[in-house]
Amino acid sequence: MPKLTRRSVVKLAAGSAAGLVLGFHLPPREARALETPNDFGSFLNAWLRIAPDDTVTVIVDRAEMGQGVYTALPMLLAEDLGCEWSRVRVVAAPADPVYRNVFLVKEMLSGGQPMGNTANWLVGKLARLFGQQVTGGSSSVRGAYKPLRIAGATARGMLIAAAARRWGVPESECRGEAGVVSHLGGERRLTYGALAAEAAGLRPPKRPNLKQPNEWRLIGQPLPRLDLPAKVDGSAGFGIDVRVQGMLFAAVAACPVFGGTLGRHDPARALAMPGVKAVLPLKDALAVLADNTWRAQQALAAVEIEWTDPPGPLVDSAAIEASLRAALDETGRIAEESGDVAKALAGSVRRLRADYEVPYLAHAAMEPINATARVMPDGVDLWIPTQAQEISAKAAAEAAGTSTDKVRVHTTYLGGGFGRRSEADIATQAVSIAKLAGAPVQVVWSRAEDMRHDFYRPAAACRLEAGLDADGRLLAWQQRLASPSILARIFPPATWIEPDGTAVEGAVKQPYAIANRRVSHTVRSFPVPVGFWRSVGHSYTAFFNECFIDEAAEAAGKDPLAFRLGLLGEAPRQRAVLELAAAKASWGTSLPPGRGRGIALHSSFGSHVALVAEVLVDATGLSVVRVVAAIDCGVIINPDTVAAQVEGSIVFGLTAALYGRISLEGGRVVEQGFDDYPMLKLSEMPVVELHMLESSELPGGVGEPVVPPVAPALCNAIFAATGKRIRRLPVTGQLTA
């Protein structure tokens, strides 16, 4: 992919006039020389260049990991720019504050509630200060929806202004569409390419008009993804495919016990092997450099390494699970409370209680963790499949002993992300090794290394208690959660006043109208790194909540769908997806023996999803026959991408629910590959039927929201088919044939 450098963006910053729009009023910077000119053309703003030949280059600041942002984001910009879609191409943005994910911070600070103008302005300022350029939280389209359309409209305004000036006519008599500015009623036309250089020097319009939805030509269309051709012919460049002149390849083994360090090791055998250049000790890892990946791996395997365990007892799964269960006896920190739950429980006619638990989960993206780094006197180049450009740049700068403005981050395609690639550990490692090596180095982890050095989805336990009245109405809901805290590592201030929001999300702000409610959380820390895993806290709270709601329905003698609908109260969007999924799944009609349907409703990342899973349990075991999905994700930018994300999320969720478990022994992760951390295969794929609700609401996220309801829909279906409640994941091993 052609390079866009940070210097180009800086030049833009130095030259652009002040304006309302992000990317138009960048703080003044030191002027720098222009990078080698290329044919990308003039910057209209930080996301758009137009070349004389009318090529429209959209600078996409979010990582493409299969969720289609390299198409959806350009669609937003191109729509209001009014260019020909066939002219659009994409480059990855460098690391730069202008590309910060303001939306995510705003969402966190506002708690997802709408804000007044002043609050919005203030939060925006804070977001710009504290935000990061990061792809995650299902926020790329949500965050770009207004800004990129405005960026396109603003650029169109500048192009029109340039044409109007040239022709000596009022701007109001000109229009820009299909890549051309024309003058009403005349034959005068100028292409965007012809106008771009001039337009780039003009003041952006303050309040550009955005197209109305009924004028959209791109948004809402299932446009083929721009990156897919390269992904069917082998030419797409992932991080592992980067090739830099003089590059060495590094295989790395880090201490398998978390917190341990590198002890004695004998490099002699490795150094004698063909192509091996160096054996480099790091504090907690050993790197072997060679002239190809395999030689580095072979040589690493030939080194006998002694590791030094960290002090204290070494953790194992039994101890972790016991600790989490014991935590359920504690009151915990309140995350949400209403009414008087203790009193309501005491006064219920029927009480029920159940304990649930889930294990650590690995990300296991198909492309193993890797990065390529080159440390030179004038700066650091980092080629990396990353979700977090600025965090990576900062880590690289620290590792190289330089400043962030001397780091150039080149984002490649990602062979899966799922939250794993928002961590900077590989950036630190690759740059450290490259600096020691004095040459460019590509670090590629083995599959075992990747699986054993993850930032796992936390293990969690939950105790749920519900109280029903004589009519089977749910009066009281008490929920105690116990888990490690992700934000305790990433952003501790978020845990000072309230429990870690990422640990309780999905358990709080439930749409069910239950008068007496208490949700609390107890942190239990273990020396196992935890991080963001696709849908984060929702990945287990939906399992806990939607399974226990089913238990409450059973106790009330009510149908699970009717029970939920009866509780929904003022929640029209949730009601709509629930009813739609149920209707399309023929909920309530009879099934042959051994078959069962389970339903689950969950809202997350701005979207509402209902799933009905149908399973068959017979002598051969469990099979998932069909999943019917209904999703309300607001305005849909590209329906084909949404469909793909729904299908893929169901696979992701089923894999986790059926098989996923990371276990620990002696302080180290046991699992090391696809044989002991199994993945769903094609032969196990259920039929998926997807129904998308039409909506004019603001876009909701799509990358994560379908994952959470998969496990509860599955387990509720298993109950319907067998009468057995699954309260612990993974399912494997719990159903005897």
Added chain:
Amino acid sequence: MATKVAARWSCSVPRVLLVKLVVNGTAHELVVEEDMPLLWVLRDVLGLTGTKYGCGVGQCGACTVHVGGEAVRSCVMPATAVEAPVTTIEGLSSDRSHPVQRMWLALQVPQCGYCQSGVIMAAAALLRSTPKPTDADVEAALGNICRCGTYARIREAMRALARA
């Protein structure tokens, strides 16, 4: 074809052999370790990075190429054991015109795309031997792991190709 070159090495250093490989129609003469997998010869020696590394132990299928037209997981096949021409994803067509590639684009099958070189090569080999595969044929031949979960579209694409 592999020819032994050097006779005397210490036991901790692997034997190195001269191997003649035909890859995507081009002949190469290479000197490689006896046990160096074809995957790494393709990626790191020949610079054909379209074939991917996912596990290195033959479990995921990301490394699938054709050897003599048959699907082979190249991470567990030593290059020195290759006795027939090799086709990688880069050699499947020069212009994305192979029926599998066309169908993959028509149905927008890939998501992140990392596993897809292997899936496409496995699919192409299956269709060569079984032009009208049943669902069961497809499931048996396409055991590739796709973490993004494109299985529904893979299945649909193969059904369409079987009908064609």
